[in-house]
Amino acid sequence: MPSSPPPPDSSTYFRKGFGLKAEIQEELAAYEGALVDRMKASDYTLSAGDVTIRLAREFGFCYGVERAVEYAYQTRRKFPDRRIVLVGEIIHNPYVNARLRDMGIEILDRAERVAFDFSSIRPEDVVILPAFGVTIEDFERLRGLGCILVDTTCGSVLNVWKRVESYARDGFTALIHGKYYHEETRATASQVRKHGEGHYLIVRDMSEARVVCDFIEGKADASAISSRFAPHAVSPGFEPSAHLRKIGVANQTTMLARESLAIGQEIGAAIARSRGETARTAEFRTFDTICSATQERQDAVIELLSEPLDAMIVIGGYNSSNTISLAALCAERVPTYHVESAAAIDPERKSIHYRRAGIKHVEAETSDWLPSSGTVRVGLTAGASTPNNKIGEAIVRILATRGLDPD
Numbered sequence: 001m002p003s004s005p006p007p008p009d010s011s012t013y014f015r016k017g018f019g020l021k022a023e024i025q026e027e028l029a030a031y032e033g034a035l036v037d038r039m040k041a042s043d044y045t046l047s048a049g050d051v052t053i054r055l056a057r058e059f060g061f062c063y064g065v066e067r068a069v070e071y072a073y074q075t076r077r078k079f080p081d082r083r084i085v086l087v088g089e090i091i092h093n094p095y096v097n098a099r100l101r102d103m104g105i106e107i108l109d110r111a112e113r114v115a116f117d118f119s120s121i122r123p124e125d126v127v128i129l130p131a132f133g134v135t136i137e138d139f140e141r142l143r144g145l146g147c148i149l150v151d152t153t154c155g156s157v158l159n160v161w162k163r164v165e166s167y168a169r170d171g172f173t174a175l176i177h178g179k180y181y182h183e184e185t186r187a188t189a190s191q192v193r194k195h196g197e198g199h200y201l202i203v204r205d206m207s208e209a210r211v212v213c214d215f216i217e218g219k220a221d222a223s224a225i226s227s228r229f230a231p232h233a234v235s236p237g238f239e240p241s242a243h244l245r246k247i248g249v250a251n252q253t254t255m256l257a258r259e260s261l262a263i264g265q266e267i268g269a270a271i272a273r274s275r276g277e278t279a280r281t282a283e284f285r286t287f288d289t290i291c292s293a294t295q296e297r298q299d300a301v302i303e304l305l306s307e308p309l310d311a312m313i314v315i316g317g318y319n320s321s322n323t324i325s326l327a328a329l330c331a332e333r334v335p336t337y338h339v340e341s342a343a344a345i346d347p348e349r350k351s352i353h354y355r356r357a358g359i360k361h362v363e364a365e366t367s368d369w370l371p372s373s374g375t376v377r378v379g380l381t382a383g384a385s386t387p388n389n390k391i392g393e394a395i396v397r398i399l400a401t402r403g404l405d406p407d
């Protein structure tokens with residue numbers, strides 16, 4: 001088994017910022033929101049006329065996103081004359097990414113299932129790795145180019161990597177609850193190769209986990225696994241009969257916590273049913289790797305949903321996994337509108353443009369979302385990559401739809 005690669009060169013690799021926090025405070029203040037602060041001080045409530053808006057008690061920017069954005073700003077300060085390139089979006093928020101572009105930071109794009117093209121990167125460039133992290137292969141390719149690397153990978157993502165790495169080291173296949181195309185899951189899955197030839201399989205949800213359970217219990221053959229997961233969601237050389245015996249479960253940090261837990265239990269139960277309790281003890285591991293910020297936001301929205309609400313607004317990028325999880329939770333209980341930004345709410349036309357929860361890539365528009373008269377209670381939350389100023393703008397537009405303002 002090959003040994004771990006040598007640690008990165010400390011003169012070209014930075015993951016603790018540049019000590020410029022004070023210098024960029026003023027720029028970062030643009031992400032704060034006075035209206036949100038006011039709501040927090042009023043029991044997370046704002047009332048105007050017949051409209052009451054209730055904000056979840058945990059929402060918006062998480063510690064990992066705050067840190068990543070701060071490091072990007074510090075990087076610009078530290079290297080004012082250098083070309084700075086971000087490997088994909090730093091976080092999934094269109095507004096934040098647009099601001100970084102305005103600062104002259106280039107964002108490398110990548111189509112689904114295609115590797116990043118690093119051919120334009122020169123040794124004198126500065127490259128920022130996003131909060132989701134990058135794959136081992138991309139990290140090594142960048143390191144080989146000799147450029148300066150500023151690594152903003154979130155500590156909670158690093159914890160998942162350690163878990164997956166340990167599964168692979170001990171001969172367990174990592175079964176990852178996540179989205180195979182998501183940057184974080186791609187990076188996490190790649191960790192199985194840190195010490196050699198480990199394997200992974202990525203399941204999107206419980207229905208995909210059940211396909212794996214059926215194979216474990218002999219109710220489906222290897223072709224059912226291949227047709228559902230290969231090649232996009234399994235490691236190269238994946239052989240179901242060899243690689244679905246010893247299984248360790250982990251998850252993308254931003255999935256629905258409840259579903260991740262259930263998937264782990266189902267896989268363990270399938271092993272026990274097919275090979276006995278001894279096999280479940282010896283050949284199955286599971287560990288909840290949902291990050292605490294995701295968990296807190298999901299718990300807070302569940303608490304908010306226990307109140308009577310007429311509608312829920314969930315703000316965040318359409319490609320933001322944690323926002324999608326929040327919208328899915330809300331849609332179980334109340335009409336839910338996942339919007340990318342305040343601009344989706346049009347007070348003039350009284351309409352809202354939104355993504356339907358639970359249906360990939362389906363957007364819709366309606367002018368029938370907020371009753372034109374009478375009392376109404378609107379719940380509000382935002383994904384971990386949505387800054388408070390953007391939440392405040394949405395609040396203003398919700399009220400304006402009823403001809404009201406917050407003051």
Ligand code: SF4
Pocket residue numbers: 062063064065131154155156157253254291292293294322384
């Ligand atoms: S959502 Fe969780 S894992 Fe992702 S950046 Fe935020 S704290 Fe880190």
